[in-house]
Amino acid sequence: MSIKKLLDSVAVIGEAFTLRPTDSTRKQLVDVLGKLSAQIIPPTEQLLYLAWAEPARPAALTTALDLGLFEHMTQPISVENLSKKLPCSTDVLLLNRLLQHLAATFVISSPSPQIYEPTPLSLLLQDPRQSVALRLASLLHGPNLDALPRYLSTNGYKSPADSKDLPFHLAHETKQSPWGWGSQRPEVARAFALHMSGYHIGRPNWLNTDMYPFEERVLKDADDDHVLFLDVGGGMGDDIANLRARLGNIIGNKKLVLQERETIVARVKQSRPELEVVVGDFFEEPKIKGARAYFLHSVLHDWPDEECQKILRHLKGAMTSGYSRLLIYENVLPEQNASWKMTSLDLIMMANAGGMEKTEGLWKDLVESSGLKVNRI
Ligand SMILES: C[S@@+](CC[C@H](N)C(=O)[O-])C[C@H]1O[C@@H](n2cnc3c(N)ncnc32)[C@H](O)[C@@H]1O
Known part of the structure; x- marks a missing residue:
């Protein structure tokens, strides 16, 4: 698209966004601004941004985090005053060099020489x-x-x-x-x-939305003799805590159980003693059989397909036909124009663990090749 057309789109989408700042108009505006930047910034400069600015930014950011810099930048502050609050008070020049790069790459801003102020991003980094x-x-x-x-x-x-x-x-x-x-x-x-x-903060929650009708598909017809929900590889138990907080009054005494590795179970017992936890390796059949729902959240994207099939087959072995369900909560990669969040997560999973972000077709193939039937994606 020509620069003129992109500028026209910015004007139209920008106006729509100003009038009604929805998630969709925001995404459209960010998309068109990205395309405009790519047209306006000379390729030589884009290249140096990739080669210089991007590798230098994590170095400056990690040092800033080590120094606790963002916690001390709640309003405009001079480098001199900021340095007095930090463990590097003796080297103001060093601090200024780091701040200059953070300002040049929009992590903070600099309204006047040697004065720096927070941005929404740097305020977020306080958490x-x-x-x-x-x-x-x-x-x-x-x-x-x-x-x-x-x-x-x-x-x-x-x-x-x-x-x-x-x-x-x-x-x-x-x-x-x-x-x-x-x-x-x-x-x-x-x-x-x-x-x-x-x-999970700020991401659509599977219980918040109409993503999955939990009450109708899981709670209805669940008996009291079996575990209602086994969160397999459930980490620190955020999903169970969430489930209890949202639907606790309907769930009543039905059991929600977290299955994790031993080291994680020890941590959960300390931080969330109210949760029911069991130690279990998902490369073995779960000890809890016939649960109403087995849940896998951001687990399968961590593993190559062969391991995913092993995990799924073990769960199948524990499920009661006609009663148990398996809920898989993962990203579904679109066939085209996937967001950078999904594509970078895909490469991160590949490098970390041999895992993958999958399209709908690949999810179906994986689940069905493990002997399970896909009801709905
Ligand atoms: C990406 S995390 C997802 C955690 C949680 N479901 C969530 O979404 O926050 C994957 C989890 O798998 C667990 N895990 C890894 N290998 C495991 C194994 N062999 N058996 C059981 N859990 C395992 C890890 O401890 C980790 O908590």
Whole structure:
């Protein structure tokens, strides 16, 4: 599209957005502004942005997080005054160099020389559940993605399918599984758990929307003799807590159980002692048989297909035909124009774990090849 046409679209969509700032008009405006930037910024400058600005930004951001900088920037502040609040008070020049790059890449802004002020993004970074995404990038998937081209070139450019030989193993020079490696590193384990909770904030919740009629499909006709909901690989139990908070009055005494690895179960017992938890490996048949619903949230995208099939077959073995249901909560990648969130998550899953974000067709193939029937996507 020509620059003129894009500018016209900005005017039209911009007006619609000003009048009625919906999620859809916001996305359209961001999309057209992105296309306009790509047309206006000379390719040589775009190249240097990729080669210089993008690698430098995480370095400045992680240092800023280490210093607790964003917590101290709640209003416009001079670099001099800011430095007095931080552990680097002696090196004002260093601080200014970092702040300049953060301002140049729109993390903060600079209304006048040596004065910096927060943006909505830097204010968000005051919340550890949000800023931890950056920590996890530097601890885990940043190095894994760096290793991806080397991995692909030595493996004949095939999607990783062996969970014991991944870009992760190359990056971290380990033979451990990503989960075992993470569990032995408290900083990674903490960051991962916190990130998973933060990741769900602001995303459409499967219980909030008409995404899945839980009351009609699961609660109705559920008996009292079996577990109502087994959250397999349920992390810190956010989904169960949410379910209880929203539908607790109808769920009553029916059982909601979290199944996790031993290290996670120990953490959940400390932080959410009210939850019912069981230790269980999803590469074995669950001890809890005949539950009304088995739930997998952001689990299958972590594994190559062969492992996904093993997980699904084990769940099938525990299900009661005609009574149990399996609920899979994952992204469905569109066939075209997938968002950068989905495409980057896809590459992150590939590098971290040999996993994948899947299209509707690929989800169907996976589930049906594991001996289960897809009712609805
Ligand atoms: C991406 S997290 C998803 C957590 C949670 N469902 C959520 O959406 O917040 C994947 C979970 O799988 C668990 N997991 C990994 N390997 C496992 C295994 N072999 N058996 C059981 N759980 C496992 C991890 O501990 C982790 O909590």
